[in-house]
Amino acid sequence: MTKKTAVSFRLNDRPVDVLVEPRELLIHTLRERLETTGPHIGCETSHCGACTVDLDGMSVKSCTVLTVQCENSHVLTIEGFAKGGQLHALQEAFMQEHGLQCGFCTPGMITRAYRLLQENPSPTEEEIRYWMSGNLCRCTGYQNIVKAIQYAAAKLRGEIVETSHPMMAEVTA
Structure with a gap:
């Protein structure tokens, strides 16, 4: 059994703490553990961009980022765009x-x-x-x-x- 790693980061301006396997991709953590389903799993090879998120001010494909790399980071997904009931x-x-x-x-x-x-x-x-x-x-x-x-x-x-x-x-x- 693989030992899980605790990772803390901000997701759409709210703090999250999650236990993940060291090899777990951010897209899977977002969708399966944090129920943030806006980013989609498309090709899983970084070609399509369906899983794009903003990570610490950089646009990244979350199918190529390990969740453990997000420690103390800021992740923005489509769910974080609308504010106060107003669309971005x-x-x-x-x-x-x-x-x-x-x-x-x-x-x-x-x-x-x-x-x-x-x-x-x-x-x-x-x-x-x-x-x-x-x-x-x-x-x-x-x-x-x-x-x-x-x-x-x-x-x-x-x-x-x-x-x-x-x-x-x-x-x-």
């Missing part, structure tokens, strides 16, 4: 600009886009496409994902104040 600008933008279809890649896409906008609040279309190239989508063709990120960037810069989407009141209520 990226969540709103993906809905507003139809940046998703089946939704499987969406948590990873939004989390990766979040890091992009933290580092570059005014990315060009080319920069968005480059940054998002490690996250795969089988449904959208990417154009609406790019438009959603541009929308969110403008909203975060204060250039978009109101939304006209008829379902927004239902989503944020």
